[in-house]
Amino acid sequence: MVMDEVWRRLDGVGPLSGPQGGPLSRTVKLLLDPLVIRPVLHPPCAGPLVTADGAALLATLMMAAGDTLRATAAWFALLKQVRRGLRITEGHPQDLYFQLCFELATTLGPPDPATGRTTAEEAVREVHDAARGRTTRALREYVTDPGHAAGLAAALERAWAERRVREAGEGAVRGGAAGASTVRGGAVRGALVPEVRELREVGKVPEVREVREVGEVLAVREVLAVLDACAPRAGGRRDDGERALGRLVADRTGTAAGLALWDDDGGPAPTGLPTARELGLTGRPVPVGPRLGGGSVSTAALGAPFDRTVHERIFTVLQTSHDRAALAPVPELVRREIARSCAPWALADESLRVTATVGARLALGLSPLGTPYADTAAASAGTGSEVGTGTGTGTGTGTGTGAHRAVNSRWRREAYVLRARRLAVDPGGAGEGPLARIAEDLRTPWRAYLRRLWARLHGRDVREAPIGRVDELWDVLDGVARSVILDHRSRVRQALSALPAGHGTAS
Amino acid sequence: MSAPVRIERVEDGRLCVVTPLNTPPDTGTDTDAGTGTSMGMGTGTGPSVLDAAPDVDVAVLEVAGGHLAWSVTALEALPVAVLDDPVRAQDWLWAVYGEDVAIALSAIALSAIALSAIAAGKGLQDLRAPAAPALPELLASARRLAFAHWAARWWPASVIDAVPPLDEGLLAAEIGELTDECDLLLGAEDREGEWEWEQEQEQEREQERERAGAGEGSAPVGDRPHSAPRATDYALAAGPATTTAATAEADGMTLSRGTGGSDWRRYPPGLIDASERAVSWEVVRASARTTLTVRAVAAPGPATVDPRLTPRATVDGASGPLEVGLRLVDDLWLGSAGLPDPHTGGLTVDLHLPGFGTPPRLPDEDRATHQEAAAHEDRAARRAVRTRVRNFVRHRLSGAPSATPLLRAEIAAAADDESDF
Numbered sequence: 001m002v003m004d005e006v007w008r009r010l011d012g013v014g015p016l017s018g019p020q021g022g023p024l025s026r027t028v029k030l031l032l033d034p035l036v037i038r039p040v041l042h043p044p045c046a047g048p049l050v051t052a053d054g055a056a057l058l059a060t061l062m063m064a065a066g067d068t069l070r071a072t073a074a075w076f077a078l079l080k081q082v083r084r085g086l087r088i089t090e091g092h093p094q095d096l097y098f099q100l101c102f103e104l105a106t107t108l109g110p111p112d113p114a115t116g117r118t119t120a121e122e123a124v125r126e127v128h129d130a131a132r133g134r135t136t137r138a139l140r141e142y143v144t145d146p147g148h149a150a151g152l153a154a155a156l157e158r159a160w161a162e163r164r165v166r167e168a169g170e171g172a173v174r175g176g177a178a179g180a181s182t183v184r185g186g187a188v189r190g191a192l193v194p195e196v197r198e199l200r201e202v203g204k205v206p207e208v209r210e211v212r213e214v215g216e217v218l219a220v221r222e223v224l225a226v227l228d229a230c231a232p233r234a235g236g237r238r239d240d241g242e243r244a245l246g247r248l249v250a251d252r253t254g255t256a257a258g259l260a261l262w263d264d265d266g267g268p269a270p271t272g273l274p275t276a277r278e279l280g281l282t283g284r285p286v287p288v289g290p291r292l293g294g295g296s297v298s299t300a301a302l303g304a305p306f307d308r309t310v311h312e313r314i315f316t317v318l319q320t321s322h323d324r325a326a327l328a329p330v331p332e333l334v335r336r337e338i339a340r341s342c343a344p345w346a347l348a349d350e351s352l353r354v355t356a357t358v359g360a361r362l363a364l365g366l367s368p369l370g371t372p373y374a375d376t377a378a379a380s381a382g383t384g385s386e387v388g389t390g391t392g393t394g395t396g397t398g399t400g401t402g403a404h405r406a407v408n409s410r411w412r413r414e415a416y417v418l419r420a421r422r423l424a425v426d427p428g429g430a431g432e433g434p435l436a437r438i439a440e441d442l443r444t445p446w447r448a449y450l451r452r453l454w455a456r457l458h459g460r461d462v463r464e465a466p467i468g469r470v471d472e473l474w475d476v477l478d479g480v481a482r483s484v485i486l487d488h489r490s491r492v493r494q495a496l497s498a499l500p501a502g503h504g505t506a507s
Numbered sequence: 508m509s510a511p512v513r514i515e516r517v518e519d520g521r522l523c524v525v526t527p528l529n530t531p532p533d534t535g536t537d538t539d540a541g542t543g544t545s546m547g548m549g550t551g552t553g554p555s556v557l558d559a560a561p562d563v564d565v566a567v568l569e570v571a572g573g574h575l576a577w578s579v580t581a582l583e584a585l586p587v588a589v590l591d592d593p594v595r596a597q598d599w600l601w602a603v604y605g606e607d608v609a610i611a612l613s614a615i616a617l618s619a620i621a622l623s624a625i626a627a628g629k630g631l632q633d634l635r636a637p638a639a640p641a642l643p644e645l646l647a648s649a650r651r652l653a654f655a656h657w658a659a660r661w662w663p664a665s666v667i668d669a670v671p672p673l674d675e676g677l678l679a680a681e682i683g684e685l686t687d688e689c690d691l692l693l694g695a696e697d698r699e700g701e702w703e704w705e706q707e708q709e710q711e712r713e714q715e716r717e718r719a720g721a722g723e724g725s726a727p728v729g730d731r732p733h734s735a736p737r738a739t740d741y742a743l744a745a746g747p748a749t750t751t752a753a754t755a756e757a758d759g760m761t762l763s764r765g766t767g768g769s770d771w772r773r774y775p776p777g778l779i780d781a782s783e784r785a786v787s788w789e790v791v792r793a794s795a796r797t798t799l800t801v802r803a804v805a806a807p808g809p810a811t812v813d814p815r816l817t818p819r820a821t822v823d824g825a826s827g828p829l830e831v832g833l834r835l836v837d838d839l840w841l842g843s844a845g846l847p848d849p850h851t852g853g854l855t856v857d858l859h860l861p862g863f864g865t866p867p868r869l870p871d872e873d874r875a876t877h878q879e880a881a882a883h884e885d886r887a888a889r890r891a892v893r894t895r896v897r898n899f900v901r902h903r904l905s906g907a908p909s910a911t912p913l914l915r916a917e918i919a920a921a922a923d924d925e926s927d928f
Contacts (some may be wrong), residue, residue: 001601001609001641018690020644025571025598025690048597049613232592233520369864406591409518413556413574413589420561420576422660422775424864433815435862496775498810 002055003032006062012070015077016098026094031072035102036065071105072098078111078120086121088128091322096127134324134333136297136315142330143311144294152334153292156310159342160289164262167255167344219253220272223361227401230474234402241470245354254353257360258344261306262287273360280447281454282306290341305454306346310337313346316455317462326463333462340461345454351466352457355473359453362477363446365404368488369415369427403474407481414485423492434495438488448487453480510585512604514611514634517557523573523593523612525604526552527585527638553578555587560867563771563889564896566657568649571694572596575603575649579657580899582650583910585638599692603646605639642691649692650911652685658914661771663781663897664807666838670781670900671923672808673916681915759793762851769803770889772866773859774818777811779840780804781897783890788822788856790846797849801831801856803840819861824854833858 004022007013016027023032033039037058039046044054045061062069079097100123104111111120142148222244228234229241248254261276264286276282282304293309299316302308314333321327328336340346345353418424429439441448456476460467467473513526554565556574561567566582568575572595575586585604590596593612600609611634640646655678664672686693768783779785785804790797801820818840822829825846833840859865903909904921913921 001606004602004642019688020642020648020691022602022642022645022691025694028598048594049610405519406521409521410591413591416556416558416561417567417569417574419772419864419866420565420567421656422772426862426864429862431861433862434813435816435860439862496812496816498777498812498814 002050002058003028003037003062006059010062010066010069013073015073015080016069024094026098030094030098031069031102032062035099036069037061067109068102068105071108071110072101074110075101075104075116075120078116079124082117082120082124086124088124090128095322097124100127133329134318134327136318138330139311139314139318139333140294142334143292148331149292149294152310152338155335156292156338156341157289159338163342164259167259219248219251219256222248222253223358224401226358226470226473227362227403229402230470230477231402231406232474237402238470245470245473248354248357249351252350252353254347254350254355254357255344257357258347258353261345273357273364276306279360279363279450280304280444281450290346305451305458310334310341313337313341313458314462317459320459321463336462340458345457347454347457347461349461349464349466351468352461355467355476356450356453356457358473359457359477359480360446360450362401362403362407363449363453365401365408366411366445366449367408368411368442368445369418369424403477407478410478410481410485414489418489418492421489423489423496425492425495435492438491438495442488445484448484449480452484452487453477456480510638511635512585512608512638514608514615514636516615521591522557523588523590523615524555524557525588525590525608525612526555527587528552528635553581553584553587556589562892563661564892564899566653568653568656568692570596570649570689570692571598575653577650577653579654579661580895582654585640585646586649586653595694598694599645602642602691603640603649605637605641607636608638611636645689645691647911648685648688651914652682652689654911655682655685655914658916660776661896662776663771663893663900664776665780665782665785665804665897666807667780667782667784667804668897670897670904671920672806673914673920675809675811677916677919678914759791759798762790762792762797762849763853764789765853765856767856768890768893769858770866771893773857774863775812775816775860777806777808778816778818778860779806779858781806781893783893786820786856786858788820788854790850790854792849797846798843799825799829799831799846799850799854800841800843801833803833803858805835805838805840816860818858821857821859822854823857824852825850 007017007023008021013023016024016031018024037045038061042057042061044051045058046054050058076093076097079101080093083093083097104119104123108119111117143152225237225244226241226248229237229239229244234241257273260273261279261281264275273279276287277285281287284307287306290306290313291309293311295311297312297315299319302312302316314330314337317327317333318324327333336348340348345356347353347356415424425435425438425442427439427442429436453476456479460476467476511528513524513528515524515526516522517524554561554567554576556567556576561576564579566577566579568586570588572592573588573590575588577584577586588596588600588604590612593600593615597609597613600612615634658673659675659678659682662673663670764787766784766787768781769779769786771781780803782804786801787803788799788801790799792798799822801822803818803820814835817835818833820831820833820842822831822844826848829844829846831842831844833842835841903913903917906921
């Protein structure tokens with residue numbers, strides 16, 4: 001409020017203001033907060049509400065930055081003009097240019113009438129050219145280049161053939177070497193059935209059977225502890241959650257759960273997850289080695305995560321990346337993706353594998369539109385019962401965590417919004433047609449959730465952004481819930497619409 | 508303006524609710540009976556996303572950190588806010604509800620322990636604070652945006668009632684502008700999400716174009732000629748005094764007939780005329796066979812619903828419930844079914860789109876006795892709300908002064924209407 005009032009006293013900042021004269025939300029998020037007010041340096045200005053002293057300081061800081069902000073606004077107006085002139089439509093101009101303009105304003109002052117335009121053009125080109133070499137076209141050319149394709153395909157095949165051995169080796173080192181973590185390591189080894197058998201033959205892993213069950217129980221308990229602690233208002237449980245998350249990562253529980261997903265019976269997964277197919281991660285009975293790919297990619301017609309080609313996996317990351325310049329060069333992206341696609345959960349980083357495992361447990365307890373999942377599964381005898389038995393043991397205790405309550409509460413509110421917008425679909429709706437397909441998806445809500453979650457974790461993995469704390473984990477889990485909700489809403493809107501979908505052809 | 512609001516925590520403290528305590532005059536007539544149980548709310552307050560289900564008059568807006576809800580016939584009132592992220596909502600709370608409310612919410616959000624101590628000590632369930640919007644223009648834009656979203660879905664377009672449809676393009680454009688005006692309220696993140704999705708769509712379209720070959724622009728969609736039929740075209744089809752049926756079944760004898768409306772909540776907009784006289788039925792006896800025919804006037808305006816989605820009629824009152832599929836013939840939905848015996852009594856005909864979300868049922872205890880009475884009561888209540896909405900919309904179109912100025916689509920519709928009739 002203080003910010004808004006002071007802002008209105010500044011003149012010449014129109015390009016950074018909303019229609020009603022206040023600062024745009026990105027002006028606050030990208031400029032005022034991090035660059036002008038800097039609450040970390042000025043604690044009285046931190047938080048949503050400030051004291052009288054804080055307000056005075058805030059006003060002083062903003063007024064002092066007045067010239068810079070005016071210059072920033074002028075640069076922004078100029079950069080937008082240049083952008084239009086260069087016919088650039090990529091990205092959101094506020095996201096891309098706000099901080100750049102502030103930098104220009106700080107170093108050069110307001111745009112010089114003589115040279116300003118040239119500077120602006122250089123700056124805009126630099127922003128957009130930084131992605132050069134990391135375009136979807138470069139990617140396609142690289143993976144289809146006859147000089148590389150065969151070698152890459154061979155590497156991919158090799159990586160898939162060796163996938164278990166590689167992980168088992170790492171797992172055995174961690175679980176077996178440290179004597180104190182034998183029980184904890186059991187959580188990992190429980191899932192490594194073939195590997196464990198192999199390793200036991202060479203005498204490396206003793207007494208697996210005894211510790212396995214203990215390990216499984218502990219792993220499930222820790223997953224639930226994380227889910228209970230990550231949602232807002234967990235209070236003192238937060239610390240338990242942090243510890244549980246730390247242990248899950250240290251014990252490589254994510255790896256163990258991911259390895260089990262390669263088995264057709266769900267395997268003795270330490271976290272009690274059903275098979276990859278039931279989870280919607282593959283359309284096949286068992287995941288098979290990914291293909292390199294190389295044709296055109298349609299993001300609307302993408303298969304299940306584990307069925308996507310290496311090309312498709314990188315393509316989607318390039319498409320959604322705000323800052324391609326921060327990514328590795330294309331050949332390196334491909335090399336890493338080949339290894340990643342043959343790793344548990346098709347993710348390289350352990351903390352992300354753990355997040356996937358925790359997220360899967362959350363997903364299995366979702367009840368979109370207030371329909372308890374167990375009820376719908378029981379009601380729809382055909383497909384539901386199969387899944388019901390697959391996940392029955394898992395969901396029983398899992399639905400009561402703080403994370404479940406928070407996400408299901410979000411869905412309940414969404415159910416209200418959908419009804420208020422005349423976009424509600426009957427989750428029990430059978431038969432054929434566009435609405436029945438959506439109803440079917442509502443009865444298996446974990447599939448859409450895990451599809452989105454995997455895509456997000458995969459993006460993080462490519463950008464090398466692990467998850468270290470439960471609040472980060474929650475931001476991902478809740479963010480996925482929101483986007484699944486938005487997806488659902490737009491799908492309903494489209495299913496009802498008379499206009500041809502215009503995209504996502506069935507072929 | 509400084510009306511008091513109540514601030515409370517619900518659902519184990521997960522959500523904060525801001526409820527304005529001045530009962531808006533328009534909702535004073537207690538038509539929202541049966542709207543459902545409102546969790547922890549008193550009666551007489553506006554709708555909230557925590558209610559069991561919205562009525563057809565609810566305008567809801569997703570904002571940074573929560574939801575706002577109004578009754579569309581009482582937009583001048585402050586909305587009920589349900590916040591799942593009160594800290595994020597601080598960005599706009601001061602603007603919409605005023606500084607006092609923002610401070611009270613901050614206290615309640617940040618120090619749950621202190622609050623529970625207060626609650627335990629004084630038996631308090633909630634806090635009260637005077638509301639005084641600091642940015643009335645933002646509140647006005649928010650109200651208009653919520654109303655525009657509502658109008659896009661619930662506008663009671665009807666040939667019979669002479670409520671012209673709204674132009675979708677005009678409405679969408681205005682929703683876009685209002686969304687920009689509400690930047691502070693909607694927050695950057697949600698918009699980003701939306702933008703991400705739009706971007707995906709855009710990429711898809713781009714790829715489509717790429718596949719279709721360069722230079723071949725795809726034809727613009729949704730630009731169909733707009734031809735609103737006139738009420739007179741339908742008078743015969745809709746009215747109870749119709750003679751169409753008699754002529755069609757020249758040898759038959761009409762045993763019974765009736766007219767009614769339909770529950771808007773059971774199908775998407777664009778399918779069926781919103782009038783209370785849009786649905787008619789007739790039982791005809793001819794050649795030793797009894798046939799029930801159901802007719803429903805289709806919604807006016809260009810087609811907006813997937814043609815594969817066709818409504819169905821549920822008929823009660825004859826021997827057992829009967830489902831009749833309807834097909835579109837010109838501007839009428841038509842369907843018929845044989846009845847086992849000559850039926851002369853009244854029938855209840857309900858329309859719905861199969862697969863569309865049904866409103867929550869009344870708790871069905873005492874199936875035999877209470878159900879029918881309750882259903883009857885519910886039906887009357889639903890009808891009353893629809894009438895209220897219809898009157899409200901007519902009032903707006905008539906040019907009467909309103910707290911929420913007309914949208915461009917409404918102005919166009921009103922002008923169209925005058926030239927048409």
